[in-house]
Amino acid sequence: MSPTSLLTDRYELTMLQAALRDGTASRRCVFEVFTRRLPPGRRYGVVAGTGRFLESLADFRFGTAELDWLADERIVDDPTLAYLADYRFTGDVVGYAEGEVFFPSSPVLVVSGTFAEAVLLETLALSVLNHDSAVASAASRMTSAAVDRPCLEMGSRRAHEEAAVAAARAAVVAGFAGTSNLEAGRRYGLATIGTAAHAFTLLHDDEAAAFASQVASLGAATTLLVDTYDVRAGVERALAAAGTSLGAVRLDSGDLAGLAGEVRHQLDAAGAHDTKIVVTSDLDEHAIAALAVAPVDVYGVGTSVVTGSGAPTCGMVYKLVAREEVDGRMRPVAKASTAKTSVGGRKAAARRLGADGRAVAEVLVQGPDELVRAWTAPAGGDEGVEGADRLRALHVPLISAGVVDPSRIGPDAVVAAARRHRASRDELPRGARRLSADEAAVPTVELRLQG
Amino acid sequence: MSPTSLLTDRYELTMLQAALRDGTASRRCVFEVFTRRLPPGRRYGVVAGTGRFLESLADFRFGTAELDWLADERIVDDPTLAYLADYRFTGDVVGYAEGEVFFPSSPVLVVSGTFAEAVLLETLALSVLNHDSAVASAASRMTSAAVDRPCLEMGSRRAHEEAAVAAARAAVVAGFAGTSNLEAGRRYGLATIGTAAHAFTLLHDDEAAAFASQVASLGAATTLLVDTYDVRAGVERALAAAGTSLGAVRLDSGDLAGLAGEVRHQLDAAGAHDTKIVVTSDLDEHAIAALAVAPVDVYGVGTSVVTGSGAPTCGMVYKLVAREEVDGRMRPVAKASTAKTSVGGRKAAARRLGADGRAVAEVLVQGPDELVRAWTAPAGGDEGVEGADRLRALHVPLISAGVVDPSRIGPDAVVAAARRHRASRDELPRGARRLSADEAAVPTVELRLQG
Known part of the structure; x- marks a missing residue:
């Protein structure tokens, strides 16, 4: 990997320069990542990208090439270059586990360290979390609408080539x-899938020749694209080429619900009961929901999942919420002018669950450290008093004194995040998964504990 | 750079495998990249990413790591792996010059080569062009609305970290x-800019200390962010810290038009006539247009430019339009079923200009090669007959027999593309730059020449 250290806004480095010079660079700071609101109509968001952010930190180094460029361009002065040359993040990061759902103001990432070391991570943390969470938030609505039918991510061509790899990962979360996407398969151990393009059929002298070639090379379990010319004739030729053990046919245009019904009938009439029907063609969560009663087996989703289905970014911000005073104590801080006000002070987060185990509220807890810990601690084996509300703590350690928790990165972390997402989504109130526009599924409330 | 060869959909490799086996892989093919429609209400699009695509081809190689993974995962068979190991694109690519405007069906890229070598480039070409052109198409509306005031790209944090670098480049186009974005500055020679964040003010004991520190470190020409607490007091403190030679103040919240007027008045009253006002805060092309009468000097644009201002992808497709017959002749091909029909056959493209030099139509020309060349050839020094319509040819050579035209890549190509975009946009009919929703600024027409 090439260094990730310049995937950063210029002002982070110039603020660092000024803070190094005036001595405030060493003040301990707490930055929180949160979003002020969900996209219009959305009921929850999904945290994704945490693992990628942690992985990218290993490459957040200023090597000779980066330092030389910064010097040549006179971006920062020599003392700042010297600081950057030795840069390592040595602080702590806690956050929502990847795959967890979030709501407005949920502190999905909390970065503690000196101003110098923490401010430099602003852009990279936000880029990764804003993009990946936007994709996962849209993808969750699609898998929710699809119920038990698999959704396959096929949108690479509609996204920046590296964003496409991250989008595939987020969709799987x-x-x-x-x-x-092959690179996503390689990098994150994701299952890769594929059918064929119209170009493959058009390359051949006729559809029968194309199908025969594909079956000869890839076996009867392959998926044949049957809508290049006439769908009914295409299905007939597909069965002629592969027999009734044909894996699947793909429909990529037209009235998918109607076509799927006709094709299912045609396949069954020919005895191809196990041949599946894959549909593609600008599907989003609403189109998937509309196909619930059609005999469709698999949804291939492209543009809408990689672009967040109308919400291509999460609007997460990286805000200083507390910093060290001259006397060494931590002081809550917040912007105080006109709009965009946020709540100062470090916040713990917990989800309040009702007696039925379903989420009731997102609780942001402030107060003396020990009290906060006691309130948000996991209740232990018995999960609290039966029939009473309980709190599920949401922050997990991600980086401790500069060391990344290895369980949060790599391919295994993607599997764990997908499992966690299922559990977290299942915990939402009934109705939270409706696609119609509505408020956040649970309110975000503040709880101030007094010592 | 790491290899770009796996930034690809699996089906391209499996189609290659089948085509290698049946002998069609060596058939000469022509693929065209085009979009069927512009985003709703948009009047034109802007081609961007061409240079990045050409640059990425140098790294489109299947090395040991890629081949081993493909073999381990049994994605393709041994003959296909052998083909990939030696893969080099040896064909030809022509396309719209980067920065050129485009319309529905404009063939912005035309790839000619064997099926094998051309099909592998589908995903990478589309990823780059769909993303970068979406950003440039939105950015052009913003620079158009800003007229002579500079727009600065500040949206990295709202985009995937690598997409952010590409977005900065596309915005400059x-x-x-x-x-x-520093990496965009380094990679493409773009001018980098920056102000300061609210965190920098909050880090300090008070606003005056923060401003004094920033000015001491970065000089009076810096931009001070004045809306952390009270804007009027902020401007006063800014002037106290930097004097009337202060470079600029930034406003990031509130009623920007009203505030800008008040701040301009306050600056002028203090004699700081040359201190500029930078506004940020969720600006898009409409917000920029609404600020036209406010005393604003610079627009800082974030989310809306990097996400394409409502249209995060262009919907460009990569379609086989012609392929070699058994007898060696090229045959037009096109999908013929229900929806999404496209026009087969290789198309040249030209912009028809009226007597006033403004665009009248996008002309897609088909017919015998020599006739097409004659029709779309540049008219030479005198630019055709005075007072008559003339055609401006739109395709330029990008890759010839596998060799990339060096003038189309690198930082100089970005400068050239920005210049070309200005000229191309200036050539559009009056009214094409209105932001209100409307049809494509000129119609796309087909012209078939008979030999």
């Missing part, structure tokens, strides 16, 4: 069963 | 004056 939110329940997608696989991706067409 | 469409007229942005600079970017906050």
Whole structure:
């Protein structure tokens, strides 16, 4: 990997320069990542990208090439270059576990360290979390609408080439069963899938020749694209080429619900009861929901999942909420002018669950450290008093004194995040998964504990 | 750079395998990249990413790591792995010059080569062009609305970290004056800019201390962020810290038009006539247009430019339009079923200009090669007959027999693309730059020449 240290806004480095010079760079700070609101109509968001952010930190180094460029461009002065040359993040990061759902103001990442070391991570942390969470938040609505039918991610071509890899990963966090993106398969151990393009059929002298070639090379379990010319004739030729053990046919245009019904009938009439029907063609969560009663087996989703289905970014911000005073104590801080006010002070987070185990509220807890810990601690084996509300703590350690928790990165972390997402989504109130526009599924409330 | 060869959909490799086996892989093919429609209400699009695509081809190689993974995962068979190991694109690519405007069906990229070598580039070409052109298309509306005031790109944090670098480049192609993204500055020679964050003010004991520190470190020409507490008091403190030679103040919240007027008045009253006002805070092309009468000097644009201002992808497709017959002749091909029909056959493209030099139509020309060349050839020094319509050819050579035209890549190509975009946009009919929703600024027409 190439260094990730310049995937950063210029002002972070110039603020560092000024703070190094005036001595405030060493003040301990707490930054929180949160979003002020969900996209219009959305009921919850999904945290994704945490693992990628942690992985990218290993490459957040200023090497000779980066330092030389910064010097040549006179971006920062020599003392700042010297600081950057030795840069390592040595602080602590806690956050929502990847795959967890979030709401407005949820502190999905909390970064503690000196101003110098923490401010430099602003852009990278936000880039990764804003993008990946936007994709996962949309993807979760699709897998929710698809119920038990698999969704496959096929949108690489509609996204920046590296964003496409991250999007595939985020979609899988939110329940997608696989991706067409090979690099995502390699990098994150995701299942890769694929069918064929119209170009393959058009390349051949006729559709029968194309199907025969594909079956000869890839076996009868392959998926044949049957809508290049006439769908009914296409299905007939597909069965002629592969027999009734044909894996699947793909429909990529037209009235998918109607076509799927006709094709299912045609397949069954020919005895191809196990041949599946894959549909693609600009599907989003609403189109998937509309196909619930059609005999469709698999949804291939492209543009809408990689672009967040109308909400391509999460609007998460990285805000200083507390910093060290001259006397060494931590002081809550917040912007105080006109709009965009936020709540100062470090916040713990817990989800309040009702007697039925379903989420009732997102609780942001402030107060003396020990009290906060006691309130948000996991209740232990018995999960609290039966029939009473209980709090589920949401922050997990991600980086401790500069050391990344290895369980949060790599391919295994993606599997764990997908599992966690299912559990977290299942915990939402009934109705939270409706696609119609509505408020956040649970309110975010503040709880101030007094010592 | 790491290899770009796996930034690809799995089906391209499995189609290759089948085509290698049946002998069609060596058939000469022509693929065209185009979009069927512009985003709702948009009047034109802007081609961007061409240079990045050409640059990425140098790394489109299947090395040991990629081949081993493909073999381990049994994605393709041994003959296909052998083909990939030696893969080099040896064909030809022509396309719209980067920065050129485009319309529905404009063939912005035309790839000619064997099926094998051309099909592998589908995903990478589309990823780059769909993303970068979406950003440039939105950015052009912003620079158009800003007229002579500079727009600065500050949206890295709202985009995938690598997409952010590409977005900065695309924004500059469409007229942005600079970017906050350091890696974009380094990689493409773009001007980098920056101010300060609220965190910098909150880090300090008070606003005066923060401003004094910033000025001491970065000089009076810096931009001070004055809306952390009270804007009027902030401007006063800013002037106290930097004097009337203060470079600029930034407003990031509230009623920007009203505030800008008050701040301008306050600055002028203090004699700081040259101190500029930078506004940020969720600006898009409409907000920029609404600020036209406010005393604003610079627009800092974030989310809306990097996410394409409502249209985060262009919907461009990569379609086989012609392929070699058994007898060696090229045959037009096109999908023929229900929806999404496209026009087969290789198309040249030209912009028809009226007597006033403004665009009248996008002309897609088909017919015998020599006739097409004659029709779309540049008219030479005198630019055709005075007072008559003339055609401006739109395709330029990008890759010839596998060799990339060096003038189309690197930092110089970005400068050239920005210049070309200005000229191309200026050539559009009056009214094409209105922001209100409307049809494509000129119609796309087909012209078939008979030999």
